[in-house]
Ligand SMILES: CCCCCCCCCCCCCCCCCCCCCCCC(=O)SCCNC(=O)CCNC(=O)[C@H](O)C(C)(C)COP(=O)(O)OP(=O)(O)OC[C@H]1O[C@@H](n2cnc3c(N)ncnc32)[C@H](O)[C@@H]1OP(=O)(O)O
């Protein structure tokens with residue numbers, strides 16, 4: 242059907258792809274709008290009001306400014322102080338990690354610390370490391386990692402920024418050829434950094450050699466002004482992380498010397514010959530590192546949120562179970578425990594997951610850097626990708642559950658749950674959007690599955706695909722059996738194995754029907770993502786179990802963590818029960834036993850819930866929450882913080898005299 246409505250928003254510059262989509266509509270949009278409005282007359286009236294209200298400069302909803310300058314200034318002041326203390330006390334990288342964690346909500350120099358420096362460490366030569374790292378550690382050079390562009394973030398092959406080698410001068414010339422090639426998003430780029438690692442397409446003599454990292458000085462080291470050919474700015478306010486100056490960058494014929502291309506794995510000789518060691522993807526090593534770090538940040542986010550919500554749930558009393566009885570702690574409600582304890586268990590599961598992925602990262606980078614052995618890189622990439630995605634998906638969901646568990650007070654900024662939540666949710670997108678990352682893992686799983694069918698050996702994380710699951714029968718016969726870690730692990734592995742096979746079968750069905758590989762991949766991609774999620778969950782659960790079996794701790798601690806681990810594994814089974822049943826991992830009767838045991842464990846966890854949170858040992862200043870303080874004095878804290886609110890500084894605010902009083906007078910005069 243033709244598009245009979247001509248929306249007022251349509252401008253001659255409307256995107257052509259969007260126009261085309263509108264042309265495929267099969268119904269009259271204006272008629273549907275009238276139905277939604279409640280009739281033609283109401284639509285007309287709404288339109289009249291729209292033209293009156295939305296063009297009024299005072300009422301313009303675009304005016305939602307926050308004081309970015311103040312936030313930026315405050316966090317930079319803190320970052321500068323951290324560096325001062327770092328140098329004064331000679332803090333190690335491990336010390337810095339702890340300090341950044343305790344400062345939590347202020348990462349003014351986060352990208353410098355977490356991406357710029359690690360990128361030089363991983364991709365630079367010994368000479369480049371010696372040249373830049375000492376200066377970076379003392380903040381003489383402050384850097385950003387400038388990869389994402391306005392037009393492309395995920396598809397790195399689509400990046401448009403160019404670095405063209407000129408043999409006559411021995412220089413690279415960097416350019417932003419189009420609007421969409423503008424760097425867009427890099428943290429610290431807008432105002433803080435004086436250097437950038439710019440990820441650009443290398444061109445030599447008219448031939449493209451793929452994405453490489455180039456060290457580009459952006460600002461004068463004397464007065465911080467921008468150098469010729471460089472334009473930067475802030476991309477504007479975001480949902481969270483307001484203290485970071487995520488920026489844009491336009492490069493116009495910026496020249497840098499040949500040794501400013503990070504050359505640990507790829508080189509350009511003076512006469513313009515390109516050579517490389519290992520796979521093209523080795524340039525992605527910094528991303529793998531940050532993805533592993535994100536598992537750690539997800540752990541931070543959930544462990545902080547659950548500490549706040551659990552302490553609050555112990556301190557808060559509301560309602561009674563039986564009329565006339567005293568009010569109960571809200572943690573007595575089973576439904577409340579069912580909000581808190583999955584988050585508590587997930588925090589511990591993610592703790593062991595981040596330990597494992599970081600250990601693997603260190604092992605594999607050592608193999609790469611010391612022996613030029615790239616054998617383990619695909620597995621590491623696959624694991625970092627799915628764990629980054631699973632952990633950040635989980636943390637953003639669970640932090641929100643914790644916030645809601647605190648009722649109305651959870652909505653206050655002073656609870657600090659909203660800030661933890663919005664900051665944390667950034668990492669579902671940053672460093673590789675989660676769906677895209679799950680698809681990367683799925684790619685590895687499909688290859689591994691194919692190898693398993695050919696009887697080839699598989700690396701540790703996918704070895705379960707080689708197991709013969711056809712005769713597997715879940716041994717659960719009683720609620721007690723559900724506590725066994727080997728049983729729980731096998732239930733998860735069997736389901737993961739089924740999901741991988743199901744996705745592989747879907748892919749094969751499409752290919753057999755004549756779809757080209759890329760079409761088949763897209764059509765099977767929902768199943769592929771499901772398989773990667775199942776794989777990630779199985780890994781996290783099995784790793785939790787294995788880590789406990791190797792943990793050097795007393796029996797009381799092992800017992801408590803073991804219960805938590807069983808609960809975590811069972812909870813995931815209940816949440817995704819359809820898949821476990823479909824996989825034949827468990828039967829309907831076994832599902833019921835698992836459900837009973839899962840719920841029974843709430844009472845077992847309950848006596849240790851606060852202590853398990855206390856063990857994270859967050860300082861009250863780090864948690865910065867009126868609800869989550871160690872002493873549980875919630876109401877005093879809420880009232881104290883409210884009193885400090887800027888609106889409460891004056892009994893009658895100037896705004897009253899400015900806006901209300903004169904209006905009252907004007908309205909009265911009209912009567
Ligand atoms: C953000 C604020 C965070 C606040 C959090 C608060 C928590 C508080 C806690 C504590 C405090 C700590 C301090 C915090 C300070 C925070 C500041 C720093 C934050 C930085 C955040 C983010 C920065 C960024 O986002 S940088 C940009 C990241 N960009 C991406 O990730 C791009 C995503 N795209 C890709 O990776 C690729 O293009 C991809 C994988 C989608 C596709 O690759 P490609 O186009 O090459 O093609 P394919 O054909 O699909 O693959 C070819 C081949 O390569 C393999 N491969 C792909 N990637 C990799 C890799 N990385 N490593 C190894 N191998 C790889 C792939 O599997 C294929 O292999 P085959 O064998 O051919 O199958």
Ligand SMILES: Cc1cc2nc3c(=O)[nH]c(=O)nc-3n(C[C@H](O)[C@H](O)[C@H](O)COP(=O)(O)OP(=O)(O)OC[C@H]3O[C@@H](n4cnc5c(N)ncnc54)[C@H](O)[C@@H]3O)c2cc1C
Pocket residue numbers: 352386387388389392393394395396425426427428482487667670671672673674675676677680
């Ligand atoms: C807080 C924050 C900080 C950041 N910091 C930096 C930084 O310091 N440096 C830097 O370079 N960048 C940074 N980024 C950018 C970030 O890396 C990208 O936003 C991210 O990689 C996602 O890319 P995109 O924005 O292009 O999303 P898109 O790729 O456009 O994603 C949009 C949607 O398309 C889907 N999609 C895209 N491709 C595929 C596919 N192949 N298959 C299926 N679905 C697909 C995605 O799943 C998603 O739903 C930051 C981003 C954020 C939010």
